[in-house]
Amino acid sequence: MEESMEESLNERKSTCSLGHEGEDKACAFLKENSYRIIERNFRTRYGEIDIITQKDDVLVFVEVKALPSGNAETLSHELDLRKQRKIIKTANFFLLKHREYNNSKIRFDVIVIDMPNLPSVYHIQDAFSEFL
Structure with missing residues (x-):
């Protein structure tokens, strides 16, 4: 039992560090x-929103997915409708808290890191909309 708990803890650390690197x-x-x-x-x-960034007059909420052994199906599973809604709700909270961005255009992007058959950093602009 101790071994499986230790393996689980190591797996979580590995996933967490993979996420931070991504x-x-x-x-x-x-x-x-x-x-x-x-x-x-x-x-x-x-x-949680991984990265909030701005380019010109566009405020971008970015979800980062490090998927070194993933594929398109993995990505769609990782970023399902429930996850999108959570990101949108969190973005709305950010906008309430930071009114200086109220006049910005809003976009939701996804950046996929290290997924086979894609560039090492693959940027999907406007990946989903707040009008789900």
Whole structure:
């Protein structure tokens, strides 16, 4: 029993560090493409947004998915309608808290990291809409 708990803990640490590495890669990619990082790991009781960034007059809420052994089906499962709604609700909370962005256009993007058959950083702009 101790071994399985230890394995589970190590697996969680591995997944967590993979996620942080993916977010670091995504931030570097966004900065290289003239985005300004506003906040990382914005958390509320509704959920979390990995990266909040801005380019020109567009405020972008970014979900990062590190999927080194994934595929399109894995991605759609990871980013199902329930997850999208949580991100949107969290984004709305951010906007209530940060009224200086009220006049910005809003977009929800996904950045996929290290998925086979894609570039190492694959940016999907306007991946979903707040009008679900």
